[in-house]
Amino acid sequence: MTDRPPTEELFVSVCIADPEGEAAACIPVLHVLAARLAERFRYWEILLGIPAESEHHYYELASRIPNLRLLKIRAGTPFYRRRVAIASEAIGDAVVLTTPSELSIVDPVRALEMAAGTGSIVIGRLGGSHALRRALRVLGRGAGFRVDPRDMQTVAFPRTLLNMLLAHPDRTLAMRFPPSDSAIPVRWINATGQSVRRSLSATEFARRLDLMHRLLIASAPRVLSTLAMFSLLVVASAIAYGIYCVTVWLIFSKVQPGWFTISIVTSLTTGFLGSAVFGLSIGIQRLIDLLSADLNEDIVDEIAAVDLFGRAVRELNIEIAGQGAEPVQGGARGGEASAE
Template sequence: MHEPIAADFVKQREDTVVSICFATPKANAKTFETIRKVAAALDEVYRFRETILVVEDHHRDAFLPLVEDVRDVRLFVVRKGTEYYERRVIAAEEAIGDLVLIAQEDEVADLDVCAFLDHAESANAIALANCGKRQPIKTLLSAPFIALGRLAGFAVYPSDFQSIAMPRTLLNHILAHDEPRLALRYPPRDPRLPTSSFKASNEVSSRGAFKDIGRRMQLLQTLLVYLTPIILSAVAISSTILTLLGLGYAAWIIGAVIVVDTLAPGWLTTNIMLAVSAVFMGVSTLGLSLGLQHLLRGQNREKGERVSEEVNRIDLFGKVAVDLNVELESEDWARKNGGFDPQTKGSAG
């Protein structure tokens, strides 16, 4: 006869809905196995769990067997070329859980996701995973990103994993941020968005200093675009200084004309003015260019639907009501039967 163990008496949590989101899953057997493993680990602790996958349209069919094999999987299809940060926002916007984990499959493969989510919930903070080790080369290469991140108001640290967990309230604040794409990867320096570090047991081999160069270039561009107001302010200040210097230089020329009888040819004056004009035009053009990029990115965010298709739609809220044996009395039914009664009908089992 099977001897009972402590795990046999552990009841699944029914007070929390968990959403785990894979924004850039690869269409291979290793990724599929990781998703199955993570879903099984969550099912042991949480009764209500959804898994969100955001895939490009040409990988849609490859994920269909996974949708059929793992329960409560929602598959969202986006157009080819949708950038990494944008896909994370799409996944976060579609999540309905009280706890949300934006996961990178190679990181969560060896990460205790239940402990990670519990850490975020207990601390009521944005949980950032890292192994506590610093690689000198990676830190050196990341120095410009860290500096730009500080100027832009983001906590950009190379040691942090891409996986991030947080309660629903904090996720709502992040999605309301001016730049949610960056905020979902590097939390803003905001007292309303506390962060907490979660110690991972192992470093991830795929997080090398020279990998994902294209993604780092996207990050650099996004940081520069977000810094547009600061750059434009610097341009305004430099323009004012240059204007004052120009006026002072003009006054000096007038004084020279009055005081000096014979002036040398204007070669020096012409070249100095050309140099000043070139510097001014260069900085001004940079500021205008970044400003236009900022406006264009804002317009792209406000455009219509970015998700072309949801392959497997699930009614998780309905499932919660059925599983907990809760029946809600509708307002229409109450009106037909002599008025509205705010009390609900049924019991929670």
């Protein structure tokens, strides 16, 4: 516990995309989280994504956990898309995305304070090494993201950077691994209390495969750029070979029958295919550049019992004292204001 008073000027949001268990199992975890937030911040909220088809199991949470917002997520929505949907509904000045299993090893309060104080994205990181770390970092660099398999799902954002990432063309990846952009500073905090990696469940393994698939798709623009350059080299080689064939046919009097015909047809075919691949590559690149982000319609409803600012109205007793003037609600041009 800390003796510091609650932070007055900062409004924070904690987003949990997956409850990871039954509603009854979430109550102790959320109680501890709510107590930690109330101890350090005056204004805060917890956003919990729940399955829309089993929403009635979670109604009890709204009455037992203060400042809790239950967001019903459309059935079949992928995990990382749920994270984006929940984060887009947060209204805090600093927002942290986390999971119940990581709350005990990464302090969300510390991550929120660091993100708000430094203006950086703060990511929880596990210790040790990873066998595929180098390969994944190369793949991430090709896709334009800072990928490290040691990075956890607990990520804190200041509001400015969160808005920037929500507008990113591939925001599902950008909310998990920050883009390789010097305008987006990143810091890390080490996880505590867990030195041994847990065995992957089937769900977690499927999520990682989906993440790898998205990284491969995200690298498409750079792959297309490389393919376009290679196609230009093929076209140039085909033109050079065609010139060589014509030169041989004109200079030498004795040429193997059929050689010129086969060679010039090969040159023309190769040049046409190279030009076609080049045109397709730059055309698809243009479509990717023009592609706009789709509308987020994954959240179908919200259940909330949050009274954030009513408390402030009750605590701030503002009284307008003027000489011979009646109190005026909302302020006055003259007079002296005193607050208790």
